[in-house]
Each structure stands twice: as structure tokens, then as C-alpha cells.
Amino acid sequence: MLIQANNLTKSFVNDEIVTPVLNGLTFNIGQGEFVAIMGPSGSGKSTLMHILGLLDRPTAGQYFFEDREATKLDDDELAGLRNRKIGFVFQSFNLLPRTTVLENVMLPLTYAKPKEAPESRAKRILESVGLGHRLNYFTNKISGGEKQRVAIARALVNDPAVIFADEPTGNLDSKSGVQIMEILQRLNNSGNTIVLVTHEAYTSEHAKRIIQIKDGLIVNDYEVKHRRLAQDGEMLK
Amino acid sequence: MIEFCEQCFKTSIGALLANKGRSFLTMLGIIIGVSAVIVIMAVGAGAQSLIINQVKSLGTNIIGILPGASEDVGPPVSIMGIVITTLTYEDGLALNDKKNVPNIVDLVAYYKGMGNVSWGANSYDTNLSGTTVGYLNVEGGEVDTGRFFTKEEETNLAKVAVLGSTVKKELFGESDPIGQRIKIKKHTLEVIGVMKAKGTVAFQNNDDQVFIPLKTMQKLIAGVNHVSMMRLKIDSEENTDRAMLDVKTTLRERHDISDQSGLSDDFTVRSSVEAMAMITTITDALKFFLVAIAAMSLLVGGIGIMNIMLVSVSERTREIGLRKAVGANNKNIMLQFLLEAIIITLSGGTIGVIVGSLMAVLIWLLANFLGYNWDLSISLLSITLALAVSVSVGLIFGLYPARKASRLLPVEALRHE
Numbered sequence: 001m002l003i004q005a006n007n008l009t010k011s012f013v014n015d016e017i018v019t020p021v022l023n024g025l026t027f028n029i030g031q032g033e034f035v036a037i038m039g040p041s042g043s044g045k046s047t048l049m050h051i052l053g054l055l056d057r058p059t060a061g062q063y064f065f066e067d068r069e070a071t072k073l074d075d076d077e078l079a080g081l082r083n084r085k086i087g088f089v090f091q092s093f094n095l096l097p098r099t100t101v102l103e104n105v106m107l108p109l110t111y112a113k114p115k116e117a118p119e120s121r122a123k124r125i126l127e128s129v130g131l132g133h134r135l136n137y138f139t140n141k142i143s144g145g146e147k148q149r150v151a152i153a154r155a156l157v158n159d160p161a162v163i164f165a166d167e168p169t170g171n172l173d174s175k176s177g178v179q180i181m182e183i184l185q186r187l188n189n190s191g192n193t194i195v196l197v198t199h200e201a202y203t204s205e206h207a208k209r210i211i212q213i214k215d216g217l218i219v220n221d222y223e224v225k226h227r228r229l230a231q232d233g234e235m236l237k
Numbered sequence: 238m239i240e241f242c243e244q245c246f247k248t249s250i251g252a253l254l255a256n257k258g259r260s261f262l263t264m265l266g267i268i269i270g271v272s273a274v275i276v277i278m279a280v281g282a283g284a285q286s287l288i289i290n291q292v293k294s295l296g297t298n299i300i301g302i303l304p305g306a307s308e309d310v311g312p313p314v315s316i317m318g319i320v321i322t323t324l325t326y327e328d329g330l331a332l333n334d335k336k337n338v339p340n341i342v343d344l345v346a347y348y349k350g351m352g353n354v355s356w357g358a359n360s361y362d363t364n365l366s367g368t369t370v371g372y373l374n375v376e377g378g379e380v381d382t383g384r385f386f387t388k389e390e391e392t393n394l395a396k397v398a399v400l401g402s403t404v405k406k407e408l409f410g411e412s413d414p415i416g417q418r419i420k421i422k423k424h425t426l427e428v429i430g431v432m433k434a435k436g437t438v439a440f441q442n443n444d445d446q447v448f449i450p451l452k453t454m455q456k457l458i459a460g461v462n463h464v465s466m467m468r469l470k471i472d473s474e475e476n477t478d479r480a481m482l483d484v485k486t487t488l489r490e491r492h493d494i495s496d497q498s499g500l501s502d503d504f505t506v507r508s509s510v511e512a513m514a515m516i517t518t519i520t521d522a523l524k525f526f527l528v529a530i531a532a533m534s535l536l537v538g539g540i541g542i543m544n545i546m547l548v549s550v551s552e553r554t555r556e557i558g559l560r561k562a563v564g565a566n567n568k569n570i571m572l573q574f575l576l577e578a579i580i581i582t583l584s585g586g587t588i589g590v591i592v593g594s595l596m597a598v599l600i601w602l603l604a605n606f607l608g609y610n611w612d613l614s615i616s617l618l619s620i621t622l623a624l625a626v627s628v629s630v631g632l633i634f635g636l637y638p639a640r641k642a643s644r645l646l647p648v649e650a651l652r653h654e
Contacts, residue, residue: 050648053562055561055562055647055648055651056646056647056648075566075567076566076567076568079561079564079565079566079567080564080566082561082562082563082564083563083564083565084564088562088563090651094555094558094559094562094651096556096559097255097556098251098252098254098255099248099251107560107563108563108564110244111560111563111564111565111566111569112564154563158564
């Protein structure tokens with residue numbers, strides 16, 4: 001199993017006041033799934049994504065990533081797993097300023113053991129998200145939709161086991177948002193596992209499965225019956 | 238790894254270029270510190286060369302004899318104002334004999350004092366140098382007009398005097414002093430010559446004195462029987478040790494000192510070679526003291542770098558978070574920020590070396606223009622030292638900010654606004 005969460009709990013302590021955020025979540029995500037974690041703001045969905053993405057550690061409970069207990073790994077092992085197995089797409093893009101599109105996409109490769117020529121790999125992936133003509137543009141010179149596509153290319157460059165997308169369309173106009181969802185669906189169709197975090201029911205319906213969260217608890221976990229297809233906004237089936 | 242470093246290097250350069258003004262101000266501390274070290278080392282070496290060249294111009298083949306014993310480390314007692322009367326003109330005659338000191342070229346004996354010299358209504362306080370004819374040979378004095386006194390006049394109490402150029406100017410102005418009579422104490426002396434200006438050499442003004450035959454000075458003016466100093470010139474610097482031993486042996490024999498260890502000596506023999514070594518030791522100490530002060534500014538520059546690096550870390554917290562999210566481990570982040578600090582200090586150090594060297598050359602040109610015998614010395618040592626110190630400053634003061642950056646939690650760094 002790719003992801004196994006077992007009674008995950010997370011609480012933050014601030015000035016001795018304990019704020020519980022996740023109150024015991026148990027679920028699995030398998031290879032090739034397209035899961036939307038949906039909930040209102042403050043529901044704990046971003047915190048959950050951070051734990052699943054190995055950026056944060058749970059307060060209690062167990063988390064298995066590819067059957068390895070993540071809670072027992074040290075910082076360097078987690079960094080290595082994030083590098084090889086996980087790709088992130090953030091709402092605010094998080095591209096490096098003053099660097100080119102190509103350099104941004106190559107960034108994860110600089111922390112990895114080289115496989116194939118990093119530059120040609122980064123170029124190929126940028127072409128696959130339709131940015132072959134923007135390779136040497138600086139990241140502050142391209143549009144929001146393009147920035148998010150750069151972020152997706154960066155997430156893909158190490159051929160990860162799972163891509164976490166945190167509100168990837170949140171800062172985009174609807175046309176660019178559709179493009180992003182189209183790419184995510186296409187990636188999923190070709191076998192990539194996608195975990196999408198969103199507060200919009202509309203966006204979540206592009207996934208195959210929705211895990212609904214409220215106040216740190218799973219309130220619903222179901223297969224999407226009428227899946228939206230990003231390409232023309234039509235309902236599937 | 239090489240690829241990673243290259244990437245780090247590019248990132249660091251990029252970050253530094255993005256804040257050109259700030260990077261430059263940060264570097265300024267290092268630039269000033271390093272150029273100060275270079276300039277001070279160069280000026281120190283230049284000043285040292287100036288002093289040594291002056292001492293050398295007195296001759297490196299000179300042996301000085303002072304009355305009174307001295308500790309190896311301390312000065313002879315005669316310098317402290319204690320009068321010792323054991324050294325005499327006759328000792329000088331014995332030393333100036335190739336049978337006793339085979340390497341001798343010539344010898345000069347002095348009895349010096351201060352006194353008032355007058356000519357008509359003009360009067361002037363100056364140095365009275367009772368001396369011997371050997372002065373011309375040993376000290377390299379040259380007569381401008383008239384003549385120096387003769388070997389006979391040295392001992393026959395002749396009432397003659399030779400003026401230093403300053404004294405001539407003070408007493409006679411433009412008029413011709415040769416043949417005029419001047420008064421020293423109650424004695425009237427005839428001016429027989431004027432010396433050429435020699436200038437100040439090794440802190441001694443050679444022109445502000447009146448030369449009087451030694452015996453005249455001893456018997457008539459001072460009323461003593463001893464000499465206050467002798468200097469002898471030998472054929473070559475290499476024979477210094479041998480000549481010194483000959484001098485000591487001769488003097489011990491004449492003074493009935495059987496102890497050859499030197500502990501019972503009533504005189505002190507010093508060579509210009511020794512003096513040079515001593516001056517070098519003293520000026521070296523001064524030089525390094527100055528460098529130590531200059532190095533302080535490097536420390537201050539280093540603290541400036543730490544400050545800016547801390548600002549940079551907090552400004553780029555999100556970037557650090559992202560790098561960690563895509564797989565950078567703590568070591569990678571640490572290396573990146575350390576490298577940035579080192580690039581700042583190393584480029585600051587390089588600019589400092591260039592600025593400092595230019596300033597040293599400027600000072601060298603100026604000193605030579607003003608007629609000083611000044612050597613240009615920008616040593617490879619000072620450049621290497623300055624660069625090594627600036628890199629270490631970067632390492633030391635970059636360490637804390639880099640550590641702070643590397644320890645940021647990825648999730649908190651990403652959330653940072």
C-alpha cells in the first residue's frame with residue numbers, strides 16, 4: 001500500500017494551549033488513485049497533507065509510506081524520500097525568484113543522485129506540460145497558470161510515487177485552473193497517484209475519490225460517481 | 238556532488254546579485270579590514286626598510302665601543318648617564334694598529350658634549366664633538382670649504398674648529414667663516430673648515446655640531462681624560478665577529494682584565510650587524526602590533542556578515558522550506574548558506590587585496606617622490622594571510638546563520654510569510 005494512515009493525530013501547542021487539529025484519521029491510498037481531500041478552511045486538510053507529504057510529523061498514530069513507518073525515520077531519510085518519492089504543487093507556486101523556468105524544474109535533481117542528464121529530462125517534462133517555449137524565462141515573467149505548470153513539472157521531474165497538490169487552482173483564473181486540472185487528470189490516467197487538497201466541491205469532483213474532512217475527522221470517504229472532466233467542463237457519465 | 242556545489246554556487250551568486258547594494262555594504266567591512274591589513278603590512282615593511290637603509294648607510298662594517306659593561310639584553314650603562322672613565326684615546330691608538338686588529342680600516346674616538354658657541358654678537362647652542370681625524374674615513378664626512386684638522390692637531394691642543402653646516406648657517410649666515418675666531422667656554426678657536434650637509438641619519442643630526450680636535454676638547458673644554466665612544470671601520474662585514482674578538486682581547490689586555498668570559502669587561506663592543514638585527518626585531522614587533530589592530534576591523538566585518546546572513550535567512554525562509562520540500566537535507570541547506578558567506582568574504586577579501594595594494598603603491602610613490610629610501614613590499618604572505626583570514630571569517634560568522642537555516646522545519650518554513 002502506498003499510503004496507510006492509522007489513527008493519525010496532530011495538535012499544536014502554543015503558549016501551553018493545546019489546539020487539536022487532526023483527531024485520529026485512518027485511511028489508505030493506493031497506487032494510481034486520484035484522491036481529493038476536501039474540507040472547509042480550518043478543517044485540518046493542509047496539516048494532513050503536510051504529514052502525508054513527510055513535511056511534518058504526527059503527534060500520535062502511525063503513518064506508513066510505501067510500508068515504511070515514517071514516524072520512525074530521521075530528518076535526512078525523510079528529505080531523501082521527499083526527493084525521490086514525492087512531488088508537491090502549492091497554491092502559491094513557491095518557485096525560486098530570479099531563476100529560470102528550467103532551473104526551477106531542475107532543482108529537485110540537484111539534491112538527487114543523477115539518473116539521466118538532468119537538463120534533457122527537465123526539458124522533456126516542461127514540453128509535456130506545454131512550456132517548451134518558456135525554458136529560459138525568469139519565473140517572474142510568466143503568467144500564474146504557467147507558474148503552476150512549472151511547479152507541476154518540478155513535482156514530476158524525479159518521477160515520484162505520489163503528487164500532492166495543495167489548492168493548486170486557488171490563485172488562478174478559471175481558465176488556467178482548468179488547464180491545471182486537465183494536466184493532473186492526464187497524469188493520473190498515465191498511472192500517477194495524485195492527492196489533491198481543496199475546499200471547493202467543484203474542484204474535488206475532478207478526482208476519483210473524495211475524503212471529506214471536518215474538524216479534524218473524516219466525515220465522508222466515497223468514490224466520485226459523476227466525475228468532472230477538466231477539458232471541457234463536462235460531467236463524465 | 239560537484240553538480241550540487243555548482244548549483245549552490247550559482248544560487249549564492251544569484252542571491253548576492255539580487256541585493257547588490259546590501260551585499261556590497263556587507264563586503265565593505267571585509268574590504269576595509271583586508272586592505273587595512275595589506276596597507277599596514279606594506280607600510281610597516283616600507284618604514285622598516287627606510288630605517289634599515291639609513292642604518293646601512295652608516296655602514297654595515299662598523300664596530301662601536303662604549304665605556305662600561307653591559308648586560309647582553311640591556312643598554313650599556315654609559316647611556317644611562319653614568320660616567321665611566323676607563324676608555325681612553327690611547328686605547329684607540331692601540332686598536333688602530335693592524336698588529337692588534339688585523340681587519341681595521343680606521344678608527345674614530347669621540348668625546349661629546351653640549352655647549353655655547355659664539356662669533357661676535359651671534360651665539361648658538363650646539364653639540365661639541367671632540368673627535369679624531371678618523372671621522373672622515375669612518376663616518377664618511379666630507380669637507381665643504383677649508384680643511385679638517387690634521388693628525389698633529391688631534392693631540393697638540395690646537396685651537397681649531399670645523400663647523401657643521403647648520404652651525405655655520407646659524408653663526409655666520411652667508412659670510413665666509415674660514416679664518417674667523419669663535420668662542421667656546423673661555424677659549425678662542427679658529428674656524429678652519431665647514432662640513433658638507435649630511436642630513437639626519439638614524440635619528441642623528443650630523444650637521445648641528447662643531448668638530449674640535451679630541452685632546453683640545455678633552456683637556457681645554459671638558460677637563461676630562463677619557464673618550465665617550467669609539468667607532469671603528471673594518472674591511473668587510475663578514476669579518477665582524479673576528480674583529481670584535483680582536484677588539485675585546487686588545488682592550489682586556491690594556492685594562493688588565495684576565496677574565497675572557499666578558500663578565501668583568503669595563504667596555505661594551507657592539508657591531509652594526511647586531512644593531513641591525515635589534516632594529517629589525519623592534520620594527521617587526523611594531524609591524525605585527527599594527528597588523529593585529531587592523532585585524533580587529535576584520536572581526537567587526539565578520540560580525541556584519543553574520544548580521545546580514547541572519548537577515549537573509551529569515552527573508553528566504555520560504556525558499557529554504559521549498560528546498561527542503563523537494564529533498565534538500567539539513568547539510569545541503571547549511572552548505573548553501575555557508576558558501577554564500579564565504580563568497581561574500583572571499584570577494585570582499587579579493588577587492589580588499591586590490592584596494593590595499595593600490596594604496597600601498599600610492600604610498601610608495603609618494604614616499605619616493607618625497608625622497609625617502611622606501612621599499613615597496615606587498616608580500617605574498619600578507620595577501621595569502623588576508624584571503625585566508627577572510628575565508629575563515631566567512632566560515633566562522635556564516636556558521637551560526639547557516640545552522641539556523643538548516644534547522645528550520647520544512648512545514649514551518651513553507652508557511653512563513
